[in-house]
Amino acid sequence: MNRLTVLKFGTSERLEKMLASSLNKYEYDLITNVDDMNDLQNKKILFAIELGDTGINIEHMKMLNKIRLSGPDFMKDSIGCILINSLSELFSRAEARRTIFYANMAGCLFPGKPLSEATGSLRNFNTRQTITEGDVSLEDMLLLDSREVVERVMNYTAKKITAPNILTLYSGNPKTSNTYALWSMVKENLENYHITEIHVENGSIADCRGCPYKTCKHYSQSTNCFYGGIMVEEVYPAILDCDVLMMLCPNYNDSISANMSAVINRLTALYRKTKFYDKHFYSIIVSGFSGSDLLAQQLISALNINKTFMLPPKFALMETANNPGDVKKIENIEKKAAEFAKNIMSLL
Incomplete structure (x- = not known):
């Protein structure tokens, strides 16, 4: 699993910045059509989600529908993460956790902190900006966060536990x-x-x-x-x-x-x-x-x-x-x- 599979349905200028910042070190396959979602076992998967103003992305909903209808092993042995952008202060967390839930039921693992989310104002990065040294903009904090999320997936290796x-x-x-x-x-x-x-x-x-x-x-x-x-x-x-x-x-x-x-x-x-x-x-x-x-x-x-x-x-x-x-x-x-x-x- 050296390549990343990017599932992207919808786009925006900011989401494209998040993707450019986080993908520049990796080879990846881009899927933008639900009908092309066929072999998603044993993959490293990035869900790229654009919510706009309404929080409703019809193509993304079709993707969740396909995941659910494709059975409990559709994403067996895969590892996932999410980049999500909203033009308002709402919807991003709800849609992200719903996506994780659907993919997880289909066999996908998510490492800790698998989400980088951009709300409309980016004020969700205020606290992190406050405790970060130097003059770093909210957008820079977002792009750094996006890179870290993807890196966690790309660097993930399963470890077996003895007598847990x-x-x-x-x-x-x-x-x-x-x-x-x-x-x-x-x-x-x-x-x-x-x-x-x-x-x-x-x-x-x-x-x-x-x-x-x-x-x-x-x-x-x-x-x-x-x-x-x-x-x-x-x-x-x-x-x-x-x-x-x-x-x-x-x-x-x-x-x-x-x-x-x-x-x-x-x-x-x-x-x-x-x-x-x-x-x-x-x-x-x-x-x-x-x-x-x-x-x-x-x-x-x-x-x-x-x-x-x-x-x-x-x-x-x-x-x-x-x-x-x-x-x-x-x-x-x-x-x-x-x-x-x-x-x-x-x-x-």
């Missing part, structure tokens, strides 16, 4: 939770793994207080956080020790639970000191009615795009179950759990 450590975080009642019951089925099929489980109970974690960057950075130097508590005493060390992070996420009003959201928010202090590029993350998501894909995309945005966790192929096992125990009644659920465990064990 899995950290499982959950907040529900394990006696009644369908999500935990599904995890138990998966766990029965895992071999040669060391598993640590941390129950994030109600009231045990205060959410992030939004410290200024320098304050957060100060606490991070001692692997600490303003609020301390279970996050610093248990979760931070477990995160540092793990090879795989497993998030158990029942659907609460089309979102992960407040406790799990607080955990992710509080990871920021640890992230200031230690990046998580070498850590994989998976999730088991159970919805009472619908919406598991919304939680999957929320996790992609928070942990893969923002916090640099690696997103392995088919990272999420998603089911629908309402009453306690219903998940065990789903047809072929034990087979699905075994297949998900096998997917995790492919890291070995």
Whole structure:
């Protein structure tokens, strides 16, 4: 995989600048017609997305449609990243994480921080500009970011893990939770793994207080956080020790639970000191009615795009179950759990 495959549907002056800046060192094949998307296994893939003012790119939607209809192995053993441009302050993150979700379900891996996004004003680069030495424009920050995203994909090499450590975080009642019951089925099929489980109970974690960057950075130097508590005493060390992070996420009003959201928010202090590029993350998501894909995309945005966790192929096992125990009644659920465990064990 020495060449890059660029999937580009739509263009703009700024998107072309992003591409020119990030592709000048690499050989690549350019695909601009959905009908030419045929052999996308074992590739390094760059999604180049132009959203304009409306956030709607019909050709890009056709691309997602083809990915979904082409089966779960359409992008098997491929590695992806995204450059995306919007003329407004909206839509870029939503479309990026949706694209990652579709490609990931088709077998594509995404390394940590696989996205470079340009909002209309480029104010999304204000913080990075502030902490960067020298006089660097927002556009220069964008072009540098685009190069880094593509370089991560081009330099990526898979590393097999011996006797991996899995950290499982959950907040529900394990006696009644369908999500935990599904995890138990998966766990029965895992071999040669060391598993640590941390129950994030109600009231045990205060959410992030939004410290200024320098304050957060100060606490991070001692692997600490303003609020301390279970996050610093248990979760931070477990995160540092793990090879795989497993998030158990029942659907609460089309979102992960407040406790799990607080955990992710509080990871920021640890992230200031230690990046998580070498850590994989998976999730088991159970919805009472619908919406598991919304939680999957929320996790992609928070942990893969923002916090640099690696997103392995088919990272999420998603089911629908309402009453306690219903998940065990789903047809072929034990087979699905075994297949998900096998997917995790492919890291070995």
